[in-house]
Structures are given as C-alpha cells and as structure tokens.
Amino acid sequence: MINRRAFLAATSAGAAMLAAPSVLRASGAALKVGTYGGYFQNSFDKFIYPEFTKETGIEIESIGEPTGEAWLVQLGQAARANQAPADVSMMAQVARIKGERAGLWAKLDESKMKNLGVLPEHFVHRYEDGTLYGTGAVSWYVSLVTNTATYPEAPTSWKALWAPEQKDKLGLMSLASNSFLLEITATTFFGGTDILKTDDGVLQVMAKLAELKPNVRLWYRDEGQFQQALETGEIPMGEYYHDVTGLAASQGKPVRSTFPEEGAVLDSGSWVVSKASKMLDQAQVFIDYMAQPAVQAKLSRNVGTAPTVPRNLTDLTDAEFAAVSSEKAPILPLSTLYVDKGDWVSQKWSELITG
Amino acid sequence: MTHLAEPETAVPRWIALWPALMLGLFFLVPFGIMLSVSVAHRVEGGFFEPGFEWASYIRFLTPFFGRVLAVSLGISLAAAAICVVLAFPFTVFLASMSRSVQTRVLVVLLSVLSLSEVIIGFSLSTLLSQTAGIGNLFAAIGLIDAPRAYTPSLFALLTGLCYLGFPFAVLVLYAPVSRLDPEIVEAARVMGASAARAFFGVVVPLQRGALTGAFILVFVFTLGSYLLPQLLGRPGHWTLSVHITDQAIYQANLPFAAAMSVFLMLVALALVGLASLAGRDRGAA
Numbered sequence: 145m146i147n148r149r150a151f152l153a154a155t156s157a158g159a160a161m162l163a164a165p166s167v168l169r170a171s172g173a174a175l176k177v178g179t180y181g182g183y184f185q186n187s188f189d190k191f192i193y194p195e196f197t198k199e200t201g202i203e204i205e206s207i208g209e210p211t212g213e214a215w216l217v218q219l220g221q222a223a224r225a226n227q228a229p230a231d232v233s234m235m236a237q238v239a240r241i242k243g244e245r246a247g248l249w250a251k252l253d254e255s256k257m258k259n260l261g262v263l264p265e266h267f268v269h270r271y272e273d274g275t276l277y278g279t280g281a282v283s284w285y286v287s288l289v290t291n292t293a294t295y296p297e298a299p300t301s302w303k304a305l306w307a308p309e310q311k312d313k314l315g316l317m318s319l320a321s322n323s324f325l326l327e328i329t330a331t332t333f334f335g336g337t338d339i340l341k342t343d344d345g346v347l348q349v350m351a352k353l354a355e356l357k358p359n360v361r362l363w364y365r366d367e368g369q370f371q372q373a374l375e376t377g378e379i380p381m382g383e384y385y386h387d388v389t390g391l392a393a394s395q396g397k398p399v400r401s402t403f404p405e406e407g408a409v410l411d412s413g414s415w416v417v418s419k420a421s422k423m424l425d426q427a428q429v430f431i432d433y434m435a436q437p438a439v440q441a442k443l444s445r446n447v448g449t450a451p452t453v454p455r456n457l458t459d460l461t462d463a464e465f466a467a468v469s470s471e472k473a474p475i476l477p478l479s480t481l482y483v484d485k486g487d488w489v490s491q492k493w494s495e496l497i498t499g
Numbered sequence: 500m501t502h503l504a505e506p507e508t509a510v511p512r513w514i515a516l517w518p519a520l521m522l523g524l525f526f527l528v529p530f531g532i533m534l535s536v537s538v539a540h541r542v543e544g545g546f547f548e549p550g551f552e553w554a555s556y557i558r559f560l561t562p563f564f565g566r567v568l569a570v571s572l573g574i575s576l577a578a579a580a581i582c583v584v585l586a587f588p589f590t591v592f593l594a595s596m597s598r599s600v601q602t603r604v605l606v607v608l609l610s611v612l613s614l615s616e617v618i619i620g621f622s623l624s625t626l627l628s629q630t631a632g633i634g635n636l637f638a639a640i641g642l643i644d645a646p647r648a649y650t651p652s653l654f655a656l657l658t659g660l661c662y663l664g665f666p667f668a669v670l671v672l673y674a675p676v677s678r679l680d681p682e683i684v685e686a687a688r689v690m691g692a693s694a695a696r697a698f699f700g701v702v703v704p705l706q707r708g709a710l711t712g713a714f715i716l717v718f719v720f721t722l723g724s725y726l727l728p729q730l731l732g733r734p735g736h737w738t739l740s741v742h743i744t745d746q747a748i749y750q751a752n753l754p755f756a757a758a759m760s761v762f763l764m765l766v767a768l769a770l771v772g773l774a775s776l777a778g779r780d781r782g783a784a
Contacts, residue, residue, distance in 0.1 A: 213751045217546055319745065321749070376630045378648065486543065486750060487755075494563065498737070499563060499735075
C-alpha cells in the first residue's frame with residue numbers, strides 16, 4: 145500500500161518534473177522541432193537529433209505535429225499571441241505556401257547557412273522579395289506500382305493506367321491534392337504541368353483523366369487498404385509510395401515500384417521557422433545542418449526518404465539510392481494550384497473524376 | 500398507495516436539470532458552433548473567419564450535391580428497410596424460443612456492436628474479394644466460371660450497413676415483440692386465419708410503432724456512416740458523410756462541411772418526422 149505521505153512526495157516530484165521543460169524553454173536551451181508524429185518523429189528522435197546535439201551543443205525538444213493543415217492553423221493562432229509551439233516545423237507544400245502567403249514564416253539569414261548551395265532550386269523557398277524562409281526537409285516519391293504475379297513485365301509509362309486491358313484493376317488516391325494525378329496526366333499527355341496554369345487547361349487535363357475512370361476499382365484514402373490489395377493481386381496496379389513498395393518487395397511480397405519514363409511524383413516536406421520563434425539563430429543552425437549531403441544520406445538509409453540534394457554529393461550506394469529515389473527528372477506537384485484554386489479544383493474533381 | 504403518485508415523493512424534479520445541462524453543454528453548444536461555422540466566411544487558401552454569408556449553402560444547392568444527397572438517403576432507407584424486414588421475423592422467432600437460447604442469441608448480437616466499422620469493412624472487402632473471397636467457393640462448386648470480386652459495389656455496401664444496423668433493429672423490436680400476448684395470435688388462428696394471415700394481419704399491425712422505431716434508428720445510424728461507403732462502395736455510392744469528411748479534413752473547408760451537415764440533419768429530421776407520423780398507432784395510444 146502506498147501511504148499518503150509517499151503519494152504526496154511522488155506527486156510533488158512529478159509536478160516539478162512537469163514544470164521543468166518550461167524552465168528550459170524560458171532559458172532558451174532547447175530548440176523545439178516539429179515533425180509528423182509517429183514514424184517520422186520516432187525516426188528523427190533516434191537517428192538525427194542525438195548527433196545534431198553532439199555536434200552543435202543545441203538541445204532539441206521533439207514535437208509531434210498532426211498531419212494535414214491543423215498544425216498550420218495552430219502555428220498561426222499561436223503566432224498571433226507571440227507564441228511558438230515549435231520553433232522549426234516540417235510542413236507539407238500546400239501548408240508551407242499558405243504560411244508564406246500569411247507571412248507566418250521567419251526570414252532566414254542566408255549568410256549564416258553554408259550548406260544551402262547544394263539544394264536544388266525547388267527546395268529553396270523564398271518570399272516574393274527574394275528573402276529565404278525555408279528549405280526542403282525530406283522528400284519521397286509516388287510511383288507506378290504493380291503486382292509482379294499479374295504483370296510479369298513492368299510497365300514503362302504512366303500511359304499503362306489508361307490501357308483498356310486494365311479495366312477495373314487500378315487503385316488511385318481519391319483526392320486531387322494528394323494523388324497528383326493532374327500533374328501526372330499533364331506530364332504524360334500534355335508535355336508538362338504548364339497546362340494546369342489556366343482553368344481551361346485544368347478541365348482539359350481532367351477530361352483526359354476521366355477516360356481512365358472505368359479502370360479504377362478503388363479510389364483510396366487509406367493507404368493500408370490499397371497496399372494489402374496490391375500485395376494479394378486483388379488490385380494489381382496503381383500509384384503508391386516508392387519506398388514502402390520497395391520495403392514490401394524486399395520482404396518477399398510480389399510487388400514492384402517503377403519510375404515511368406515521364407518520371408515519378410516527388411512530394412516533400414519543408415523546414416520553416418515560426419515568426420514567433422525566439423531561437424532563430426539555433427533554428428538556422430539546424431536547417432543548415434539538415435541540408436548536408438551526409439545527413440540526407442543518413443535519412444535515406446534510416447527513414448526511407450529520398451535525398452533533397454543531388455545524388456553525386458551523397459555516399460549512397462546504387463542499391464541504397466534506388467530504394468528511395470531515381471535519377472529521372474521528377475514530376476513536381478503544382479502546389480500553388482491547390483492553394484489558389486483549391487475549392488474549384490476539388491469541386492470539379494468530385495464532379496468529373498470521382499463523381 | 501396514492502401517496503406514491505404525489506410528485507414530491509417521486510424523484511425530485513431538479514434532477515431533470517442534470518440531463519438538461521448535459522444536453523445543452525454537449526449537444527446544443529456544439530450544434531450552435533456548427534451553425535455559426537456554416538455561415539462563416541471561407542478564406543480560399545486559408546481557413547475561415549467569422550462572418551455571415553450563405554455561400555456555403557448556395558454551393559450545396561447544385562445538381563451534383565443534390566444527387567449525392569439522394570444517394571445518401573436512398574442507401575440509408577434501403578439499409579433500414581432491409582434490416583427491419585430481416586429483423587422482425589427473426590425477433591418473432593427468437594421470442595418464441597426458450598429463455599436461455601434468447602439470452603445467448605442476444606449476447607451474440609450485442610457482441611457484434613463491439614466491432615468497429617473499420618473491422619467490418621475490411622472483413623467484408625476480403626470476404627467479397629476475388630483473391631480470397633466467396634467467389635472462389637462459387638467457382639469451386641461450379642456456380643460461376645472463374646472467381647470474381649463482389650466489392651466495391653452497392654451490394655457490398657448494403658451488406659456492410661445491414662450488418663451494422665441489424666442488431667439495433669433486433670434490440671428495438673425485442674422488448675415489444677416478447678411482450679406480445681401469444682393468445683392474440685391463437686385467437687386469430689382459431690377464427691380461421693392462416694399462419695401467414697395471422698402474422699401480417701395481426702402481429703405486424705400491432706407492432707407498427709416498434710417497426711417504425713427500428714426503421715428510424717437504423718436509417719439515422721447508417722446515414723452517418725462514412726467509412727463503409729469508402730471501403731465497400733464505388734464513388735457513385737459515396738454518401739454525403741464521405742463528402743463532409745473530405746471537406747472538413749482534406750480541404751480544410753469547415754464552413755462548407757458544416758453547411759452540408761446542417762442540410763443533412765434537416766433532411767433526416769424531416770424524414771424521421773414523416774416516418775413517425777406514418778407509424779403512429781391510430782386509435783390506440
């Protein structure tokens with residue numbers, strides 16, 4: 145039996161421990177870094193943060209973010225009260241651009257960040273006046289996947305999705321903004337994503353995309369649902385994550401991921417700093433550190449993300465690189481489309497594609 | 500014994516304040532928030548800001564969402580009708596069995612309620628699949644040439660919804676059906692009615708209220724289902740609840756999601772009102 149005194153002693157110690165992080169925060173000792181809660185956060189806690197702290201002396205307080213745009217809303221409301229629930233956050237592209245429009249991200253001092261030169265242009269984010277506010281953090285590919293028992297030969301082009309023999313055999317993601325099928329269709333049949341810059345162009349692409357509707361058995365929102373169906377051959381073709389498919393194949397599942405000749409979709413998350421953060425210097429050190437090719441290679445090996453820097457700068461072996469990426473030019477999501485015309489695109493998508 | 504009827508000695512009246520308070524706190528307040536969000540101003544590329552405008556309701560009033568609403572109501576009405584048609588003879592039969600059998604059957608039915616929609620959806624999609632489903636059995640015994648999938652389809656979706664709704668229908672019907680005086684049926688039979696005539700001419704009309712109750716419960720319950728239509732239905736079977744989820748979670752368009760919810764609720768309330776009017780016992784209280 146715990147007696148009353150022991151209980152009181154234990155709870156007061158607990159209360160002191162709970163209070164401790166706020167003391168650290170006040171003294172500015174720990175940099176709060178937000179990543180998606182779950183797999184990403186666990187991987188960063190295990191493989192990245194300890195060595196960062198060893199190298200730079202900056203402590204990290206790891207924050208789990210919700211996915212979707214809830215975190216953007218929280219950061220925005222907190223910044224109005226001059227609070228930063230996290231100093232540095234990993235943001236999806238649509239949320240990053242919305243934050244940019246709202247001026248939510250702190251401006252960064254490039255002269256203090258030596259490693260950014262290695263990042264390709266699409267992973268260096270600037271305000272309209274040219275000031276840097278963020279960089280690519282991690283990226284991953286959405287590729288053309290097939291069941292190897294049903295398709296002994298790997299398809300070579302996204303055009304395979306449109307072939308009549310694929311009737312009722314495809315699994316595709318159900319939303320315009322997460323499936324990137326508009327970008328895929330535009331690149332495959334219209335020579336690139338430029339056509340999506342006008343409303344007429346978007347409708348033209350949707351009309352082409354609507355032609356494959358009879359082939360789609362499953363418009364999925366839940367990844368697990370499609371992966372299981374792909375592995376059993378129930379739904380033998382579709383779009384899915386390159387890294388997860390490779391992992392399943394390495395475990396003996398009859399699946400393969402193909403980078404089509406038009407390229408696979410390169411989706412990504414980016415580092416940004418809340419303008420309410422009082423630890424801008426440490427945040428810059430962190431973002432600069434994360435851009436190093438060696439750190440990107442470590443992420444590829446341990447987290448399964450594609451490096452944000454060119455391959456030749458990393459020491460990844462052919463097999464390691466192929467597990468997460470490809471040298472082929474990627475299809476880049478047109479995130480601004482979903483920021484500027486998101487409601488219109490989603491309405492037309494419901495009516496013409498999944499309706 | 501008359502003193503028992505006096506209000507002071509019964510449960511004190513202020514105790515009604517407690518449910519009233521809870522109802523206000525956990526139902527009316529969130530509902531009020533939903534109403535205010537539904538007329539808020541949607542900021543494209545952002546979130547929403549307080550305001551008063553009908554834009555979200557106007558967006559809903561298009562042929563596209565009219566069709567979605569019709570599909571939602573049609574699917575839920577069909578599921579409710581199937582559940583009641585299956586559950587009523589089942590319950591009548593159950594009530595005629597011995598007490599211990601009844602208890603066991605009810606426990607099994609109640610345990611179905613502990614399964615989540617996700618489990619039911621995934622199980623059914625496996626059961627109706629081409630690679631591992633009943634199509635293989637049909638092919639093996641020669642009913643069909645080759646195994647085929649029965650999901651996604653309207654059939655799969657209704658099967659899932661009925662699986663969810665059936666126990667509720669039985670539970671609503673069980674109490675009134677088990678109180679039914681067997682002598683009433685016997686009297687009908689003695690007077691020359693066939694078994695079928697006694698069932699449809701006497702038992703069904705007597706249980707009209709209970710049948711309406713079961714129908715309404717299953718209808719309202721399945722109207723809110725948003726997982727099964729995604730797992731077991733084709734896009735044409737996606738209910739309004741699926742679209743509400745998409746708008747609220749994926750498009751961050753809470754005003755439109757709230758407006759659709761208000762609409763769905765109003766239509767559901769109207770139908771429930773109509774059904775209870777139709778199901779009211781004429782003459783008998």
